[in-house]
Amino acid sequence: MLNLKLYESDVKPDWCPGCGDFGVLAALKNALAALEIPPERVQISSGIGCSSNLPGYIRTFGHHGLHGRPVPVATGIKMANPDMVVIVTAGDGDEYGIGFNHLVHAARRNHDIKVIVMNNEIYGLTTGQLSPTSEKGQRTKTSPDGSIIYPLNPLSTLLGAGATFVARGFSGDPKQLSSLIQEAIKHRGFALIDTLSPCVTWHDIYDKVRAKMYKLEGTAHDSSDLISAYRLALESDRIPLGLFYRTEDRPSFEELMSEDVTSIYPVDNARNLTAEQIASVMARFS
Amino acid sequence: MLNLKLYESDVKPDWCPGCGDFGVLAALKNALAALEIPPERVQISSGIGCSSNLPGYIRTFGHHGLHGRPVPVATGIKMANPDMVVIVTAGDGDEYGIGFNHLVHAARRNHDIKVIVMNNEIYGLTTGQLSPTSEKGQRTKTSPDGSIIYPLNPLSTLLGAGATFVARGFSGDPKQLSSLIQEAIKHRGFALIDTLSPCVTWHDIYDKVRAKMYKLEGTAHDSSDLISAYRLALESDRIPLGLFYRTEDRPSFEELMSEDVTSIYPVDNARNLTAEQIASVMARFS
Amino acid sequence: MSTNHTRADLTLRLGAAAGDGIQSAGEIMMKTLSRSGAYVSTYNGNQSLIRGGHVWFHIHAGEMPVYSLGYGIDYLIALTQLAYDEHYSEVNSGGVVIYDSSQVKAHDFPNGVNSIDAPLVKTALKYDKRPIMKNTVALGLLGGLLGLKFEVIADTIGEQFAKKPDVQESNVAAAREGYTFAEQHAPETMRRIKFDYTVKRSIMHAGYAVALGAVNAGCRFYAAYPMSPASPIVHWMTANARELGIRVFLGEDEIGVVNATIGASFAGARAMCATSGGGFSLMQEAIGQAAMTETPLVVVDVMRAGPSTGLPTKTSQGDLNMVLGISHDDFPRAIIAPRSPEDAYYLAGRAFNLAERYQIPVIILLDFAIGDGGYATIDELDFNTLIDRGKLVREVTKDMTNGVWFKRYSLTEDGVSPRALPGTAGAMYVAKTDEHDEWGHDLSDVEAGLRTAIQMREKQHVKRMSKLKGVASEMRPPELYGPDKADLTLVSWGSSALPIREAIPVLKSSGFSVNSLEFFDIFPLSADARSMLRGASRLLNVEQNITAQFAKYLRRETGIEIKENLLKYNGEPIYPAEVVDAVKNALKHEEMKQLA
Amino acid sequence: MSTNHTRADLTLRLGAAAGDGIQSAGEIMMKTLSRSGAYVSTYNGNQSLIRGGHVWFHIHAGEMPVYSLGYGIDYLIALTQLAYDEHYSEVNSGGVVIYDSSQVKAHDFPNGVNSIDAPLVKTALKYDKRPIMKNTVALGLLGGLLGLKFEVIADTIGEQFAKKPDVQESNVAAAREGYTFAEQHAPETMRRIKFDYTVKRSIMHAGYAVALGAVNAGCRFYAAYPMSPASPIVHWMTANARELGIRVFLGEDEIGVVNATIGASFAGARAMCATSGGGFSLMQEAIGQAAMTETPLVVVDVMRAGPSTGLPTKTSQGDLNMVLGISHDDFPRAIIAPRSPEDAYYLAGRAFNLAERYQIPVIILLDFAIGDGGYATIDELDFNTLIDRGKLVREVTKDMTNGVWFKRYSLTEDGVSPRALPGTAGAMYVAKTDEHDEWGHDLSDVEAGLRTAIQMREKQHVKRMSKLKGVASEMRPPELYGPDKADLTLVSWGSSALPIREAIPVLKSSGFSVNSLEFFDIFPLSADARSMLRGASRLLNVEQNITAQFAKYLRRETGIEIKENLLKYNGEPIYPAEVVDAVKNALKHEEMKQLA
Ligand SMILES: Cc1ncc(C[n+]2csc(CCOP(=O)(O)OP(=O)(O)O)c2C)c(N)n1
Numbered sequence A, B: 001m002l003n004l005k006l007y008e009s010d011v012k013p014d015w016c017p018g019c020g021d022f023g024v025l026a027a028l029k030n031a032l033a034a035l036e037i038p039p040e041r042v043q044i045s046s047g048i049g050c051s052s053n054l055p056g057y058i059r060t061f062g063h064h065g066l067h068g069r070p071v072p073v074a075t076g077i078k079m080a081n082p083d084m085v086v087i088v089t090a091g092d093g094d095e096y097g098i099g100f101n102h103l104v105h106a107a108r109r110n111h112d113i114k115v116i117v118m119n120n121e122i123y124g125l126t127t128g129q130l131s132p133t134s135e136k137g138q139r140t141k142t143s144p145d146g147s148i149i150y151p152l153n154p155l156s157t158l159l160g161a162g163a164t165f166v167a168r169g170f171s172g173d174p175k176q177l178s179s180l181i182q183e184a185i186k187h188r189g190f191a192l193i194d195t196l197s198p199c200v201t202w203h204d205i206y207d208k209v210r211a212k213m214y215k216l217e218g219t220a221h222d223s224s225d226l227i228s229a230y231r232l233a234l235e236s237d238r239i240p241l242g243l244f245y246r247t248e249d250r251p252s253f254e255e256l257m258s259e260d261v262t263s264i265y266p267v268d269n270a271r272n273l274t275a276e277q278i279a280s281v282m283a284r285f286s
Numbered sequence C, D: 001m002s003t004n005h006t007r008a009d010l011t012l013r014l015g016a017a018a019g020d021g022i023q024s025a026g027e028i029m030m031k032t033l034s035r036s037g038a039y040v041s042t043y044n045g046n047q048s049l050i051r052g053g054h055v056w057f058h059i060h061a062g063e064m065p066v067y068s069l070g071y072g073i074d075y076l077i078a079l080t081q082l083a084y085d086e087h088y089s090e091v092n093s094g095g096v097v098i099y100d101s102s103q104v105k106a107h108d109f110p111n112g113v114n115s116i117d118a119p120l121v122k123t124a125l126k127y128d129k130r131p132i133m134k135n136t137v138a139l140g141l142l143g144g145l146l147g148l149k150f151e152v153i154a155d156t157i158g159e160q161f162a163k164k165p166d167v168q169e170s171n172v173a174a175a176r177e178g179y180t181f182a183e184q185h186a187p188e189t190m191r192r193i194k195f196d197y198t199v200k201r202s203i204m205h206a207g208y209a210v211a212l213g214a215v216n217a218g219c220r221f222y223a224a225y226p227m228s229p230a231s232p233i234v235h236w237m238t239a240n241a242r243e244l245g246i247r248v249f250l251g252e253d254e255i256g257v258v259n260a261t262i263g264a265s266f267a268g269a270r271a272m273c274a275t276s277g278g279g280f281s282l283m284q285e286a287i288g289q290a291a292m293t294e295t296p297l298v299v300v301d302v303m304r305a306g307p308s309t310g311l312p313t314k315t316s317q318g319d320l321n322m323v324l325g326i327s328h329d330d331f332p333r334a335i336i337a338p339r340s341p342e343d344a345y346y347l348a349g350r351a352f353n354l355a356e357r358y359q360i361p362v363i364i365l366l367d368f369a370i371g372d373g374g375y376a377t378i379d380e381l382d383f384n385t386l387i388d389r390g391k392l393v394r395e396v397t398k399d400m401t402n403g404v405w406f407k408r409y410s411l412t413e414d415g416v417s418p419r420a421l422p423g424t425a426g427a428m429y430v431a432k433t434d435e436h437d438e439w440g441h442d443l444s445d446v447e448a449g450l451r452t453a454i455q456m457r458e459k460q461h462v463k464r465m466s467k468l469k470g471v472a473s474e475m476r477p478p479e480l481y482g483p484d485k486a487d488l489t490l491v492s493w494g495s496s497a498l499p500i501r502e503a504i505p506v507l508k509s510s511g512f513s514v515n516s517l518e519f520f521d522i523f524p525l526s527a528d529a530r531s532m533l534r535g536a537s538r539l540l541n542v543e544q545n546i547t548a549q550f551a552k553y554l555r556r557e558t559g560i561e562i563k564e565n566l567l568k569y570n571g572e573p574i575y576p577a578e579v580v581d582a583v584k585n586a587l588k589h590e591e592m593k594q595l596a
């Protein structure tokens, strides 16, 4: 276990007191320290939203980019430098709304990135509008009479899309969350951790989660069984927390890429083509 | 049954001889005629691709728009004029690649639009590159040594996302396809018909489909059982054709909208606010 | 700061931490002032976060119309140390600083500034365990100082808390304590204005105004993805959806939003969507689509300081280059930049007429300063506005079809082809983003490159672009504010006109002869713009971006180079005093040159 | 058409239906000519469909460098009636039309045109059940007419069919029959050129050239979503990925593509992506992001005729306004428009140096005409090109950090801050799209609107924009083609320079004194551009869009209005003859005026 201080930023989070995202931040630091990954080997990408402010609050490399786009940014980073541990931290609006297509395709390609979605079922930073995971009937600034729209189930959708690691965490249980993050980092390829992280200002789901949650650890659930994971994901009376599904059967995109592209050299070492390469390439242009 | 001639365009399709899309066009005309929907009540939206050229070849209202965007266009049309039968016809690149996020969210909101994806596992119009449904190992212009990327399973993903009608058709069987389209149109809400429609020029899957296909009609499959539909969608040794899943439990978005917005009048009848409306609105601005 | 001028107006500023309820207090004071007969104009200095930090609310109120933030601060309420430190130096001589010494250390006072140390927190604690009502106490105090009727304050507070009856009464009581305190502790000299409780005026910001103008023009389809500072529009639309029959599409992203809007418009609805710069970037491809399919489209861009995420709650006029160059290759469009909420209301309605008459995209550029950041008093609105849907075919005649298809893209003299809506019998056609012939048939596939197709492409491209002639003939020249002739003419577009309006009388009183050309119809440029610019003896351009985008655009269109610029690009609104200084510098500099 | 001129060159055109293999035949002829010592330049007249329709392939070959399509047609192969009908009227006097009367009815011949009715189909049917080898027979025939060595033709055919040994031989045999037919039926007078089988030159189009230039400059990450006419770049990249070690990301859309490219660049790769206008529109928000985070980025836009889907396989220069106004608010960028494949090769490498030196987005504008539609002979390339990665910190020193973070956005004189890559010990920082301070801390939340934050925002905004000074100092003025002094100076940007180069000697031989200013560094404009334009006695602008975007841009930047324009916007490339006509009209008109 590395010293947690290593990951300490000098910026105080701007989150509201009580915001779930504090728990996610703590769990993430803990997981990195536990796996003994030094800060300079960690890359965190985020989008825009309260949750996406996270990279400023943890001392690693960060990319606080555009709303909905942290996944492709992370993918580019990982492909260019597979030595980095690449993590995405973002909100439900970011990842399940505007950025969902990137998430789905990164999952099916099995890019070796770990995505932690701080799901508060609301658009926090824009002051409380309907998000893709907002419940039917939920009153928000854009559904003053209660929403008529069915929410998206990110877990069943990602399972359907071929994600190789799917879990659900809760910011109120940073210990379990940390261990899920550790498992995700150790996993061979893409990982999604949908993390319930209540917004105490616009849509507080602490009570709901606490009332309905239970942990998968110790239950009969077999996390290598896709159908059973799918069934769990559809559960709505209760909220299962933990690892839904994992398979190590598929190599990650980056593994396959490294096999495929034979002559990879460190990308930061840009140089002209070699004489042999030039000869071979130019032969086709004559 | 209306006369098929009613739907006849004066434009000859520019598809290659033998292209699967001819079968889809025939099935669609047949379904509309069978349901006796006059051409002026039908709206077809498409994207860009060989398959997306379809609207020009059938005499209904058409919107041949942008690559990946026919679903939101169709949604806007349906919301504005719920009297239209709104159908999307597009390719696998269009709907499962660039436009997939729109498809997923239209599905979960249960917009009353019917999406027929002509899936040829290739980008046809751009002369044969990898599509989201291209198989691992497939050789294309962008995977000259065989693709290293896992394909997207559109059926299991859409089932996971809460689609209320999910089916698979085959352009080589326009009769079954027509009846699937008819069912989709009669369905209350969103419908996806993934339609295998081989590209004879860049990636001919006729043989593969014919060798592996079987029809769900007559099998024990219960199309109201989501888990069983999901299991079917994961099948890869064989290719099931027919209705995977349908539920009529959820009202469509447009039904809910019409209940919610009480004073809807025909949108094409634009007029100034009434005196009462003005009084009520302005009271809040004083 | 203490620019003296003679107008009967005053400025108030309330500063605190986010979550302290300062915006709500500010709005109560704004409403109270308006209901007491004052003209108001406000500015919301907020941040992209939910709680903590520092936010402020500024009110400019006057007996005569006011347009922007006015000069300095006459009344400052500083609830936090930070609020004190940030704002006290801007308090005018004769102004008042209100603070609570249990919270704020008043370390320094500018000359001639009064101070009131009031027990805001102590009083607030009487009504709640947490001192959350300190802003209400301050509000009452301020009302007392200003000499407002307490009943008006109480009514407005009551209204604000209508949905929370439990705290309604205590808030009114807390305010009354502040009010009473003021009566006892008011300094002798304070700037005051006269109130008139008989007049009734409305207040709104340009975000709401554009929504209201659109809906009154028949817009019944609205689509959005939340984005500051455009979000108030979707909030208003959803809040009024039921009553006004608005169909609202809350898309998965801005691409879905604009495409759904295009779909709805294609289907016959007057349809609109709004966003800010980042979202607008995503909409560009689809805006080109609407231009090519000749589908009317109205898109609002509420500008904020960029580039990229930038400063989401700060103001800018930096999106002009973007909307001049939307998407690829040439297509017709109109660009309109309302100066004020009133403008926004009327121009929104007009935007639909332009969009439908010419079947083009119309872009409305607002900015944070007037769009979300500021309410202002408006004159009574005319709701009986023209609705012109252009060449809309309700019944198809023989000459319009070939028996199969409707001739949607017929070549006409004005470039506008009759349009029919889905559902119209016999009017079937395919809207096309590929280049097409008059029937909407592709010219990009089997026909492409053939002589006839090349000619038809030329004709269709020219036809689309020729609509700009018609649009240009409807574009209005800039409006002249101030005297007909002047030594210096200020040039502005959109909201920058407002601080200028407040600078001109002050400049006049200092002996400077200045007027102002206020542009609001931006593209295509009205034919008269050039001669009006040429007619000025000297030009100074005022806008809120770092490269003088508008001045460059004017040079591109007219050849006239404006060499003097007041450019502000730090996210803060333009203060009239900055305009005054810029003009004085320019003209003094000129005098110096002449003397030399 | 029969503009006579004296150069030793000739033009060939092959016309048929898509799927007839005309592109392949054209490429074989092009290679054969090149391998026989001729300079070549080609144009691919294709359509957005896969089979059927009408496509044509044009070759201009000469003993001296050739640049565009040349004048008229010397040799026309018309495999279909449509090909005949479309092209025969362009055949030059003394030219030849080759057709097969079993397929094509030759209804009309222009004056002085020879014709050869050849049994193409009958011959082809000897080798296959379907007459698919008719194009090969025609190819052999053409080779015979031109007097090419048959071995060179045979070798090139063999190479083309290397992967299909079963048809390799029969194709060569079919070609030989055509060749022999030609020897027997060659008309007496035909334009011919001399061949030299000793020289070796390369041929490529600007799509491949830009890819090659990038990879030679160290680009090892490429991302794309297919889009005509940018697709050849991704085809080349994937075909060479293994051998050259290129990591290729095939994104789900262009937004994913550009963001992954930015990620890769942020991580230290030289990274590039390419698309056409529609895809570029989608990339705009992210390009603003790269500018704000100061991440180097190279994006290629291969322009096609629009707006919207437009004509996917036709050419245009209509995207200039778009790239001048990418996304919202101001940020630095560079825009470069190669004129030719050679330019594309060198400018691609330079683009990476600019992008990394200034940490900005660099946009390379190509167009269909040179980017996908046309191969051309290039001079020997220099592969020993400069790679300058700018201020890249490999080891962090104390002054660069505060012990926690790396000072990524330090304020410097040239506006460029030292950059470190993920993985570098002690160099942790957060790349920010929100406005930020030197440490990459947000200025948009708790700091926003505070005096210090306002000042820092100003500094960072100015810092970013000030990089344009450095970029401008590296921008090259237009290159002068033709005589130093002339009665008329043609102005062009990008590929439009090429037909002008072929017009100038023809104009000269008709007694017109004309030269040309070829712009390729577009934005920021080189400081010398203005004086060079001013120095011309008269200007005529040539570009391929309907609103003269470049001329307007020049007016915006320099105040110089170019009143005469040759604007082409029908999707077809500019022919040198059109330039000749435009100049003659302009100058004759001038003479008339002078006489009057
Ligand atoms: C393209 C674009 N559209 C919209 C926005 C405005 N925006 C900022 S954050 C946000 C949503 C935040 O919600 P979520 O991702 O759930 O994060 P949270 O704040 O709840 O943690 C939106 C819509 C934006 N920044 N960019």
Ligand SMILES: Cc1ncc(C[n+]2csc(CCOP(=O)(O)OP(=O)(O)O)c2C)c(N)n1
Binding pocket: B048, B049, B050, B051, B052, B066, B067, B090, B091, B092, B093, B094, B095, B118, B120, B122, B123, B124, B125, B126, B131, D225, D226, D227, D228, D254, D278, D279, D282, D309
């Ligand atoms: C934004 C954008 N990106 C890329 C393209 C280029 N493009 C046209 S069609 C197409 C893919 C077609 O594949 P698919 O949707 O599967 O249709 P198919 O041709 O196979 O029927 C692409 C990538 C485009 N038109 N617009």
Ligand code: SF4
Binding pocket: A014, A015, A016, A018, A019, A020, A021, A050, A051, A120, A124, A125, A198, A199, A200, A201, A202, C050, C051
């Ligand atoms: S608004 Fe909600 S999500 Fe944002 S910081 Fe506050 S509690 Fe957290």
Ligand code: SF4
Binding pocket: B014, B015, B016, B018, B019, B020, B021, B050, B051, B120, B124, B125, B198, B199, B200, B201, B202, D050, D051
């Ligand atoms: S290329 Fe393929 S998909 Fe396109 S028309 Fe031909 S066969 Fe059909």
Ligand SMILES: [Mg+2]
Binding pocket: A049, A091, A092, A093, A118, A119, A120, A121, A122, A123, A124, A131
């Ligand atoms: Mg959220």
Ligand SMILES: [Mg+2]
Binding pocket: B049, B091, B092, B093, B118, B119, B120, B121, B122, B123, B124, B131
């Ligand atoms: Mg396809």
